[in-house]
Structure formats: C-alpha cells, structure tokens
Amino acid sequence: MDKRYAYSGNDTVGALVQTGLSAAGYTRTTDVASADVVLTYCTSQTALEDAYFDEDGIVQAARPGTLLVDLSAATPSFARExxxxxxxxxxxxxEAPLVVANVALPDAFADKANLMCLVAGEEKDVAAARPLLEELAGDVQETGGSGSAQLARAAYTLQASAQIMSAIEADALYHAVQRSASSVEGPVGRAGATSPEAEQVLSAVSEGRFTGTYTVEMLMAELSAALMAADDVDLILPQAEACLHLLELLAVIGGADKAPAALALVYGEEAACAENGLDWTRAEQAYGGEADEDDDYDYDVNPDDFPGGFGAYSAN
Known part of the structure; x- marks a missing residue:
C-alpha cells in the first residue's frame, strides 16, 4: 500500500525529511488530505501556528487518523495546544524538536549521527512516529507527555547558546589583545575551549567557516522559543535575552543565513564584515528609532525584512 507524507516549512530540513521518509517507503504529496503523516519545521511561531491552525491549515485539511509530527522548536504550551x-x-x-549536535559543520544535516529528536505525546502516537524519526536522526529520546520534549529542547538551547556565545566573546578578547601590541609580549594563540560546543565554534571561527546549513535563523528560532516558554511562566532570562539581541544584530546586517560562528564577525573589523557580505548601515537604519521601554523583551525585528520570519518569535 502506498504511504504518503506531506511537509511544510524550512527547505533544508525538508530535504532531510525527503531522504529519510523515502528510505522508509513514503512518497511526498502536496495534498495534506491524502497524506498518512504530515511533518513540519518552521523558524517562526507565527508560521507554525498558521501552518496548523489557519482556515486552510493542516488541522482542517488532514483526514482523521493522520499523524502530525512537528520538528520545530516551539513552546510547551504550543505543543499541548x-x-x-x-x-x-x-x-x-x-512533538519531536530536532536538535543539531555540531552546529558548525558545513552540512550539519548530512549525518544522522549529528542529529537528535526529543519526542513527546501520547504513547501510541510516539510509537507510530518513532520509526520515521529514526530515519531522520541517529538519536531519538522520549521525554514523556505533551510539552515535555519542547521543555527539554528549551533547556538544551539555553545551555548550548550560552556556550556558543561565550566562546565567541572569549575569541574576541584574544583578538583584541593581539591587536594591541603594547598589551602583551609575544603571540597569545587562541582562546581555549571549555566544552565541545565551544571547540566546534572556535574551530569554525579560526578557519573562517561562516556558512553552513545550520543557520543563525535556526538558532534564533530555538532561542526565541525558549524565551517565550520562560515568558509564559513570567520568568526573565537575561543571558538568553542578550544572546538573542546579538543574533538579531547579526541578522539585521545580513547574517541570518550564515552559520552561528559568523557572530565573531560582529566583534571584528568592519572590512571583514563587508568581505562576508555584512552591511553595518542596515543596523543604523534598523535601530535608528527609540526602544519601547514597556517591553519585557525589547528585541523585536521587523519580520517583513526576513522571509524566514524569525522576527515573529520576538514579539513577546
């Protein structure tokens, strides 16, 4: 019997889904009503909500019994809804949020061993989804009831993003000292890595690898989802908020589709930014107005400027 799947969302993850589900014997269809399983991966809360709940969305279009598998980073409350x-x-x-272990690889989605899915939902539904998820990721971890996978994903995001950011700032300090001839005698080398995540990003920065299939837009979506989860329970996370501010700055100057290691360019010379296609005049235009002091998280970026739509995650 012909098995069919439909997919909505990011093209990079869509290619991963196509490879994995083809191996599982599925063929792709654009008709949700004829699909046995529908998978999604969106980098915007608004896009995710629209995909499922619009008048012509997946919930309305899918026939009874269809399996819905969301690979996006979202909030526990969205997963429960x-x-x-x-x-x-x-x-x-x-809910099966996708986790990329080494975000600095040029093709981070090429190797299943570099991917993990955290999975939650009704036991029978998780059991039905697991064979498909095992075609996509080398590690599939069940976390419990609805919302638990997104909560675990948020916790992972907060820790991983902190490692990435601190490694880049440590590297920026080393470069700043090296540029100041009077500050230190002799070469001072490279910042030492304190975790696997730090080593991955420091190696990418050292080698000038600022592009890849895992992008700043994806990291922003994951970090924004974690901040929204915190906002749902009236918790403020200053470190995560600062990380997102920096990522949004990079996106504004043209780095949304670059790898997270490109954040190192923000701390460097303007000429190096220009060589990598980043334009600081865009930041002057974007941040020319005054901030709204009433916002809990004042990191709103106009989503119309970015087709991926991550700005929608920032509207708390």
Missing amino acids: LNAVAVVSELAAV
Whole structure:
C-alpha cells in the first residue's frame, strides 16, 4: 500500500525529511488530505501556528487518523495546544524538536549521527512516529507527555547558546589583545575551549567557516522559543535575552543565513564584515528609532525584512 507524507516549512530540513521518509517507503504529496503523516519545521511561531491552525491549515485539511509530527522548536504550551486540538479532530500529534549536535559543520544535516529528536505525546502516537524519526536522526529520546520534549529542547538551547556565545566573546578578547601590541609580549594563540560546543565554534571561527546549513535563523528560532516558554511562566532570562539581541544584530546586517560562528564577525573589523557580505548601515537604519521601554523583551525585528520570519518569535 502506498504511504504518503506531506511537509511544510524550512527547505533544508525538508530535504532531510525527503531522504529519510523515502528510505522508509513514503512518497511526498502536496495534498495534506491524502497524506498518512504530515511533518513540519518552521523558524517562526507565527508560521507554525498558521501552518496548523489557519482556515486552510493542516488541522482542517488532514483526514482523521493522520499523524502530525512537528520538528520545530516551539513552546510547551504550543505543543499541548496542538495535542489537544488533534485529539478533538481525531488526529495524532507528536512533538519531536530536532536538535543539531555540531552546529558548525558545513552540512550539519548530512549525518544522522549529528542529529537528535526529543519526542513527546501520547504513547501510541510516539510509537507510530518513532520509526520515521529514526530515519531522520541517529538519536531519538522520549521525554514523556505533551510539552515535555519542547521543555527539554528549551533547556538544551539555553545551555548550548550560552556556550556558543561565550566562546565567541572569549575569541574576541584574544583578538583584541593581539591587536594591541603594547598589551602583551609575544603571540597569545587562541582562546581555549571549555566544552565541545565551544571547540566546534572556535574551530569554525579560526578557519573562517561562516556558512553552513545550520543557520543563525535556526538558532534564533530555538532561542526565541525558549524565551517565550520562560515568558509564559513570567520568568526573565537575561543571558538568553542578550544572546538573542546579538543574533538579531547579526541578522539585521545580513547574517541570518550564515552559520552561528559568523557572530565573531560582529566583534571584528568592519572590512571583514563587508568581505562576508555584512552591511553595518542596515543596523543604523534598523535601530535608528527609540526602544519601547514597556517591553519585557525589547528585541523585536521587523519580520517583513526576513522571509524566514524569525522576527515573529520576538514579539513577546
């Protein structure tokens, strides 16, 4: 019997899904109503909500019994909402946020061993989704009931992003000292890595690898989802907020589709930024107005400037 899947979202992850589900015997269809399973990966909360809940969205279009698998980083509350709506609509919903271990690899999605899925939902639905997820990721970890995978994903994001940012700032300090001839005698080398994540990004910066399939836009989506989860429970996370501010600055000057290691360019010379296609005049235009002091998280960026739509995650 022909098995069909539909997919909505980011093209890079879409290619991963196509490779994996083709190996599992599925063929792709653009008709959600004819699909046995529908997978999504969006880098915007707005896009994710629209994909499922619009008048012509997945929930309305899918036939009863369809398995819905969301690979996006979202909030626990969204995962619980989707699960509740799916139950009422006689659908099966599974949250399976995708985790990239080494974000600095040029093709971070090429090797299953570099990918993990955290999975949550009704036990029978998770069991149905697991064979498909094992075609996509080398490690599939079940976390429990609805919302738990997104909570675990948020916790992972907060720690990984902190490692990335601190490594880049340590590297920036080393370069600044090296540029100041009177500050130190002799070469001072490179900042030492204190974690695997730090080593990955420091190596990429050292080698000038600022592009890759895992992008700043993806990291922003994950970090924004974690901040929204915190906002849902009235928790402020200053370190994560600062990280997102820096990433949004990089995106504004043209780095949304670059690898996270490109954040090192923000701390460097303007000429190096220009060589890598970054334009600081865009920051002057974007941040020319006054900030809204009433916002809890004042890191809103106009989503119309970025087709990927990550700005929608910032509207707390």
